[in-house]
Amino acid sequence: MSLNMFEGFKFKRKDTLLHRMDPRPKFLIALTIFLLSLIYVNVLVLLILLTVQVPLVYASKSMRRWFGSMRGGTILAAMIFFMNFLTGSTLVFSATMTLRFLVLVSAFSIFFMTTSPDDLGLALERIGLPYTLSFTFTTSVRLVPTIAIEAQTIVDAQRSRGLELDRGSVIERVRKYIPILIPLIVSAIRRSTELAEALESRGFGAVKHREPLATLRMKRSDWAAAITTTLVLVAGVYVQNTMPIPSFDTGIRIPLPWGP
């Protein structure tokens, strides 16, 4: 189980352009990249979508952790590739699907690495979510790394009792995850109950309308980013609908006995 993957989704306070950006236009950027990757089934476009993110990562000084999340994503990416290719999709199509996944991981990895959970919570409240819900969401985001470390400890504890996760048939292996999953769930429940009690003891939910200490303000640069991103999205949709883009699909696929 790799914890690197979670590192690449964890916020680290830094002073860069992306860190300073309002979470709303930043989310729009991530969403736009993701939406474009969905409407284009084209290996070249997806490669471009992945490449344009590299300068963003560089500018946000998070290269090492971004590589971590990409590396963590490779196992799932490889599964996506082989599941497509081995079930009769062409080589290029399988690669396209894999790239789409990596574009998604990368876009949201950048978003979460550069957005503090507090800003995220404020943004969610701004778009109309009740405080209790936005609080729940940001708390979950915060807890992900903790739970990842906990999962590793549980795996270690059970392996110390002779559990071998990587031996046996597929069904046996799935069964072997029971000793991992139950402690993980039980401890998550225990933790949330304790958290809820601690919150209540500190007056959480005591007043209907709470005045946030900090508020979000869209700066001029934030508006510029939001407008540019919207234009890129509109242009992307327009081009996809009106212009033929070469597909580059060479048609290579695994010959299956029952045909493609």
Place this chain on the structure above:
Amino acid sequence: MIEVRGLCFAYDDVEVLHNIDLRISDGEFVAVMGENGAGKTTLIKHFNGLLKPSRGEVLIDGVSTRESTVANLSRVVGLVFQNPDHQLFSETVFEEVAFSLRNLGYPEETVRRRVRFILETLDLGGYAEESPLMLSGGERKRVALASVLVSEPKHIILDEPTIGQDYQQKERLRNFIVQMNSQGRTVVIVTHDVEFVVDCKPRVVLLSRGSILADGPYDSILSDRILVEKASLIPPQISILMSSLAGLGFNPKIIDLYQARSALEKRLCEYVSEHV
């Protein structure tokens, strides 16, 4: 024999253990002590191969942990983690404790006998059919201990075993550990519990910031004010008492209750015979 040679270990890029050398002979009783984050848990995770050294090596009975699997090592090295909630999952305490024996492939007859025995020993006999998840914190801790000790491993490694236990339960645990130790098993405990260590009288390995600060008999290490402070421990109460009486000529190195008592008794008798 547990042998650690030039062990360095890094999580990602951060080195947390620096050049550790340590030999623990069969049948020894060792307490690893040190401040939070000193690297105690990281060190003992090397003893059953959960972690492999970045540099150096760890040998269990002469075989490098690199050349074995955790499952294989778990036959000879029993490691109990700090937090029982990280391992309890079965429907009953009995099944929970039987888990490692079943993994190791013991016949059902042996499983039953050994589970019953360990449950009685750790005062859990009445809970065999209860859900381990519903027990109190101290009971869950003992179920976790039982579930590893049941296979009677040759080397027993316990991470913070006394947390959440009251005095009587600690005494019972200590008797059990001492019994396992007197049967020739190696015992390594990681603990902050200075008084528990004084009662156990083990060899103490003091770890601080990933290096071994001191290694020796418990009394010489725990009565050393400077060492104890460096490792963020509180000195044993007897040691505090005796060093505060050092001005009256008491030996500040005394940390054992009975030695303290006889020293005090002696002085008192002298005083009485001189003045009365």
